[in-house]
Amino acid sequence: MRKELELIEKIEAYLQGRLSPAETQAFEEQMAGDPALQDEVELQRQLMTGIDRAGLREEVAKARKRYTIRQRILKWGLGGLIIAAVAAALFYHQHTFTPATHGAARPVPSGIRQLPNLNFKPADSAAIVSAYVEAHGKKDTTLQPFFLNASRDTVIETKKGIVLSVAANTFLDEDDRPVTGMVLLILKEALDPASIMTAGLSTRSGTQTLTTGGMFFVDARQGYHVLHMDTSRPIVVQIPASGDQRNMQLYKGRRLPDSTIDWVDPRPLEHGLVAVDPRLLDFYPPHYLDSLRKWGYDRRDRRFTDSLYYSLAAAFHAAPGVSEAAPKEDLPKDRFDRDRDTVAPITDASRRPYYHPRPCGINPAKIKTIWAPEFKNTLIATREFEQRLHWLHRAANADKLLDLYITHLDWNLSDIDSLVAGQSVGEASEIFGYYARLHDGKVSNPSPQFRQLAEYYTMKARAYAEAITKTENEYWDHQAYLDSIATGKRVQHAADASQRQANNYGEELLVNLKETCRQLGYDFVPNPPPAAFYTASITSTGWYNIDKAVKEATADRTTLDVTDPASGKRAIIKYSEAHFNIPGWQTYDRLYVYLLPNKLSSFMRISGANGKYTEKLNELITYDLVCIGYKGDQPWYYQQRNIQARSYANIRLNSLSPAELNRQLNQAGSLSQSSDLQKENSFFQFDIKDQRRQQHNRDLEALKRRLISMLFPCWIQNQ
């Protein structure tokens, strides 16, 4: 035990006389020299008195209750329990009452009028009603009897429109035990001056005259037992309001010996709150949806707006209170749709944390938690709370202030407002002070599970924060993985292209060499690597010159014109230009032009710009032309066989399906060429998607940065 607690224990023993004489003497000596200790002892002594008084007060209250019940039974016989009141309801008309109940009670048909049977059984309800009516005078037809199941939540509406919401187990018997079975509820209402006067009711409180907004009387019976109410389960009553509703209070009726009623014990009225479907409320920070719309996003796409906003919770990950591991099954399903948004590489995981490590504002994971069906029928799911949340988002210690509402779900909203006003500064303090003065009450929730909900909130907010962070991390990890794949494919593609060029060059060189040899009258022997070597001395340089000339011509794709110095023979291989002109080239996102040489194993991709492509054709080779264009994902295609060295001015591509494109490419050129073309095309298709993925990720990061600076301005100020 702590030192302070030990001292309290010692003082207690002293005050209760449990110390031995020696100990007492020692303690008193110690006290004499220590004024602080004297104060502590005195304080504790006073506290003991306070505890005793508090206990006695409770006993007195119980005695009063017993006395009152007894008096009522004695005085009025059947005319028992009054919870009547003068009131003006401030439930605005536009708020229709939502019955939070199962079976609504129905009035007993007014025809039930039997002679009172003195020996009626408690279950004989009709007889009880009759007896009751009898006891109140035969002419009192204003009494409205209702039967309700005491174990169920019930909503009752009187003829004049007073609505009572009765929670299960509200009524207690004489031993304070909740009654079960059917309970008779007798209601009487007087809402207008005429009915107040005809009912013989007064509007006086002591010596003052009240301006009344209406009166009602409630009495509960089971059999002939008068029931009283569990004070922790008040009946929520909504009275139709008219006239001046300001300063209206609820009074309790006290029957005087002359049978008039004195209205006493005034209490301020509460604004009852009406819970609505949480989906109808807007819990986003101010301007979130407006800004999205301004930036060109669809603000009505709830899936998008939700997942974008909640994803910002990852930035709060380091925030205190949301650090414990979340269960795996809590992973939210509605985050960004990965399949839909094929996104981009370049992003490497290391440049991801763009958030400042000192978050402020409300963690979106908390908003996700309270914007859930679990909180329907609580004050969270009300328009009134929606208004407050709007301001909470802006408050400096918003996260903490929000917690106050969640942990006090069973309080009146205005009481929590006061608490919040006390814990905030500046504008927020004023705003919540204003709200506190509105006297907003609570949602009539007959079976509150508030404690569980508060626990749920704590657990779930943490779980969501974890899950969102985890999902966010997974998303970016996956993007980094995709980046690495894309980079690999690009490197591979570049390697393939240079390999193809090298192969083509080698093959064309061979074609050219053969032809040169033929024209010069040499036998051309392709030289596979020899199994053995002969050594010989060289006597002539001619061949080497020819060889060099052919190589240069092939590499530069220029016409070969060479004379053999030994024989004087001349060899010519012509290269002539072909021009391809593609009108409407601007409309394509990507445009590729290929030549498929019949004597080479792969294709040649032709360079060009602005729809104009040029290549020099080797007269020894025939070429097919293939053009592939993309508009978005849509491929376009053109093919022409046997290209001549001339200008092709009007090449028009046709759109076709990706499958059809595949088929066309399969038929284009030789087997190896078509396979290479397929490979090239599939890379480009991948690349198109991957560029889009990258762009999406860049946009996403930019959007989040923009959102954070707007939604959490205090955060930015901290930076």
Place this chain on the structure above:
Amino acid sequence: MPDQHLILRIRSGQSDKALATLYHHFPMVRKMIRANGGNAADAEDIFQEALILLVRNIRQRDFTLTSKLSTYLFGICRLLWKDELRRRSRPIPHELAQDPAGTEAPPPHEEKEQQARLAEKALDELGERCRELLLLFYHAGMKLKDIAARMGYSAENTAKNQKYKCLEAAKIRLKQLQQIHQTL
């Protein structure tokens, strides 16, 4: 129930039953207070306060009753109502100004009562669980073991520790309230 029985019950810790009997004197007190400028709610407050004082006085060792208990109770109510009227700066009606013979309730010690009320307030502000724990132990005289079982503490020792923590919190709050009260 004869007065002596009531006193015995109060002294033996069965004040609840005695209080239920004593409450029957309420109409008399209400009438007196109504006749002297108060309303029914005032009467209720005064009467309840008087019952608390009565029980506390009876528990004092030096308490001796020389009149009927109801007269004594009525006397306390008169004194309390006079004090209340003074506090409200209202004139004291002639009837109240003179104490009739046989009313022998000692004037309540104003300062001590004020302190006790502050202590009660500190206790009320403590939170329901602490309040219940302290009342069960100190007022109802329940054993820690039973309190632990009733309030869901894992062990008697936990309840004991909690009890001292509650006392500590109450003392701190009481000190604050006293400071506020002194500065007012």
